[in-house]
Amino acid sequence: MAEIRIENITKTFGETQVLNNISFQAPDGHFVSLLGPSGCGKTTLLRIIAGLEYADSGRVLVGGKDITAVPVEKRNIGVVFQNYALIPHMTVFHNIAYGLKLRKMDKNEITKRVREYIALVGLEGLEDRKVPQLSGGQQQRVALARALIIQPPILLLDEPLSALDRKIRGEMQYEIRRIQRQTGITTVFVTHDQEEAMTMSDEILLLHNGNVEQMDTPEKLYNNPSSLYASDFLGKANTLDAVLEGEKGAWRVTGNGWSFPVREKEGFAPGQKVCVAIRGEQITMHRKPGEDFFPAKVESVIFTGEVCRIQAGLGGDTLAIACINVDAEGLRPGDEIYLHIPKEKIHYFSR
Amino acid sequence: MGRNKPQGRGFRLAMKIWLGVTMFILFFPIAIIILMSFNTSRYGTFPFEFTLQWYEKLFSGSELIASTIFSFWFSLAVSTVSAILGITASLALRRLSQKWNKTFPTLMDVPVIVPWLVQGVSLLLLFNWLGLGRSIVSMFLGNLVAVMPHSFLLTYSRVMTMSPSPEEAGRTLGASGFRVFRDITFRMIFPAVLAGWLMSFVLCFNCFSLQYYLAPFGTYTLPMRIFTLIRSGCEPDINAVATIMCVVTFLAILLLNKIGFSADQLFGRGKKGS
Numbered sequence: 006m007a008e009i010r011i012e013n014i015t016k017t018f019g020e021t022q023v024l025n026n027i028s029f030q031a032p033d034g035h036f037v038s039l040l041g042p043s044g045c046g047k048t049t050l051l052r053i054i055a056g057l058e059y060a061d062s063g064r065v066l067v068g069g070k071d072i073t074a075v076p077v078e079k080r081n082i083g084v085v086f087q088n089y090a091l092i093p094h095m096t097v098f099h100n101i102a103y104g105l106k107l108r109k110m111d112k113n114e115i116t117k118r119v120r121e122y123i124a125l126v127g128l129e130g131l132e133d134r135k136v137p138q139l140s141g142g143q144q145q146r147v148a149l150a151r152a153l154i155i156q157p158p159i160l161l162l163d164e165p166l167s168a169l170d171r172k173i174r175g176e177m178q179y180e181i182r183r184i185q186r187q188t189g190i191t192t193v194f195v196t197h198d199q200e201e202a203m204t205m206s207d208e209i210l211l212l213h214n215g216n217v218e219q220m221d222t223p224e225k226l227y228n229n230p231s232s233l234y235a236s237d238f239l240g241k242a243n244t245l246d247a248v249l250e251g252e253k254g255a256w257r258v259t260g261n262g263w264s265f266p267v268r269e270k271e272g273f274a275p276g277q278k279v280c281v282a283i284r285g286e287q288i289t290m291h292r293k294p295g296e297d298f299f300p301a302k303v304e305s306v307i308f309t310g311e312v313c314r315i316q317a318g319l320g321g322d323t324l325a326i327a328c329i330n331v332d333a334e335g336l337r338p339g340d341e342i343y344l345h346i347p348k349e350k351i352h353y354f355s356r
Numbered sequence: 357m358g359r360n361k362p363q364g365r366g367f368r369l370a371m372k373i374w375l376g377v378t379m380f381i382l383f384f385p386i387a388i389i390i391l392m393s394f395n396t397s398r399y400g401t402f403p404f405e406f407t408l409q410w411y412e413k414l415f416s417g418s419e420l421i422a423s424t425i426f427s428f429w430f431s432l433a434v435s436t437v438s439a440i441l442g443i444t445a446s447l448a449l450r451r452l453s454q455k456w457n458k459t460f461p462t463l464m465d466v467p468v469i470v471p472w473l474v475q476g477v478s479l480l481l482l483f484n485w486l487g488l489g490r491s492i493v494s495m496f497l498g499n500l501v502a503v504m505p506h507s508f509l510l511t512y513s514r515v516m517t518m519s520p521s522p523e524e525a526g527r528t529l530g531a532s533g534f535r536v537f538r539d540i541t542f543r544m545i546f547p548a549v550l551a552g553w554l555m556s557f558v559l560c561f562n563c564f565s566l567q568y569y570l571a572p573f574g575t576y577t578l579p580m581r582i583f584t585l586i587r588s589g590c591e592p593d594i595n596a597v598a599t600i601m602c603v604v605t606f607l608a609i610l611l612l613n614k615i616g617f618s619a620d621q622l623f624g625r626g627k628k629g630s
């Protein structure tokens with residue numbers, strides 16, 4: 006087990022710059038997700054760590070050792086590919102055993118160890134199955150066992166669940182995390198699904214156009230996004246244009262017919278044009294006016310089981326609000342409501 | 357199923373008859389040769405009387421059998437080298453740029469398109485100029501040029517359409533380049549290689565024109581031997597050899613079909629969708 010350190014990785018394919026000076030660190034035993042939309046360079050970064058692709062510049066360190074120039078087959082890194090990449094003519098057993106065979110391990114020892122890992126990923130009884138006779142979820146487990154059996158210091162997974170259907174995906178998310186905790190292996194997990202990243206990770210590295218947008222714990226990333234992009238990518242936020250106003254100690258953001266008090270932030274000054282991000286579920290809704298409440302008009306109400314989604318006209322803008330069902334009981338389009346948003350839940354960024 | 361087809365019964369009947377005629381034209385001569393190889397009459401006349409004497413004659417010192425054996429080993433060598441070159445060229449080309457990946461396979465089409473007769477002349481000129489003249493080496497290289505595109509294009513289309521990720525997975529597990537090739541790549545492309553190898557073998561075995569141009573004096577491949585024998589009045593042991601060749605070819609094609617290659621892919625040079 007070891008920590009991973011990425012230093013200033015840059016990569017261009019032809020004319021396009023795919024990775025732009027990426028640096029991050031995954032502490033020993035942590036589960037880090039690389040999150041970003043399709044095409045933002047997640048796979049490329051993972052392949053560079055694995056050694057399947059070479060960076061134009063920058064260094065990759067595992068356990069403090071610089072492996073930038075080490076060829077793939079000498080890196081001893083576990084990789085699970087997006088399409089599983091099982092060797093088609095080998096059985097489950099031989100796929101999992103392949104890495105050990107290459108290490109010239111004793112035959113009995115191999116059999117013993119393969120059994121152990123087959124049990125770990127829950128594939129008992131399928132040892133002699135051929136790859137095409139396996140379901141997607143089963144193939145994924147084989148790929149996982151095959152990567153882990155060589156006992157690598159780090160594990161890399163490239164969107165391993167994207168080809169699975171919803172139910173199995175939830176199951177596998179849990180399984181992968183269980184196995185990761187059990188083995189204590191430092192893991193980098195690539196996904197474009199923010200929910201998946203939030204559920205699974207210790208830390209999330211948000212990538213955007215080949216740059217690191219933010220790296221933080223899921224909670225911090227959600228509650229304290231450092232950019233408009235981050236606030237919008239993790240659970241769609243309301244984004245509104247506004248202007249900073251007020252005296253020292255009493256800043257407000259004022260938009261098109263509305264105004265809320267906000268916390269002061271370094272690098273900003275009253276009079277500045279900003280973009281405000283507010284999450285729908287962090288808005289509290291009241292039927293009566295109160296201090297720092299701002300009136301709004303209900304435009305539509307949609308019940309979706311647990312939560313209720315409300316569109317409300319706030320001055321000249323529209324806000325999407327999420328609240329639990331009881332709070333919205335009896336609400337109709339046209340009703341007047343009063344909104345309160347805690348200072349620290351209003352994020353603003355320069356525009 | 358056929359209920360919704362716009363064509364009427366008459367049309368379908370006509371098509372069936374047409375198919376029958378075509379099949380008859382294709383297979384009747386072969387059937388006749390096979391039949392005649394078991395007929396006692398030297399001149400192919402009826403009534404049919406069963407005999408194995410032509411096979412006996414063939415295997416007891418006919419010139420035909422020596423040529424057959426020579427042709428067999430010769431084709432085996434050519435097709436094996438052709439298969440190896442096909443693999444190495446395909447794998448090398450996969451690593452090259454897009455530009456080469458367009459140009460090279462097109463260049464490889466040339467020997468397929470240019471008639472063997474023309475190729476024979478040009479190769480003979482080339483080998484004369486090189487000082488090789490008519491020789492086993494010339495004949496070997498000449499036949500290789502003619503059949504290589506077939507094994508190359510079959511292998512190449514497989515290499516370019518298969519996912520590289522099992523090989524990459526192998527490397528991350530610690531397999532060296534050679535181990536990856538032996539354990540993964542070769543196993544994945546094997547059906548295509550086998551198909552190319554069999555194609556090359558059959559084509560080389562039949563490549564009369566190139567052999568006629570390039571063979572040294574006194575060396576006779578089977579097609580050359582049959583050619584000279586037919587000119588000097590033929591014996592029915594030719595029918596026996598032809599029958600054996602038919603059977604072998606038939607088995608080869610059956611095998612190719614078994615591993616999943618249709619005649620269309622083989623003779624359309626396997627470039628589906630590229």
Ligand SMILES: Nc1ncnc2c1ncn2[C@@H]1O[C@H](COP(=O)(O)OP(=O)(O)O)[C@@H](O)[C@H]1O
Nearest residue numbers: 018019023041042043044045046047048049050
């Ligand atoms: N081998 C390659 N050659 C050229 N461009 C590539 C190559 N691999 C990836 N790219 C480009 O790099 C960008 C990032 O790709 P990728 O890392 O696969 O993104 P992601 O995994 O985040 O979807 C994409 O625009 C893709 O087209």
Ligand SMILES: [Mg+2]
Nearest residue numbers: 047048049164
């Ligand atoms: Mg990807």
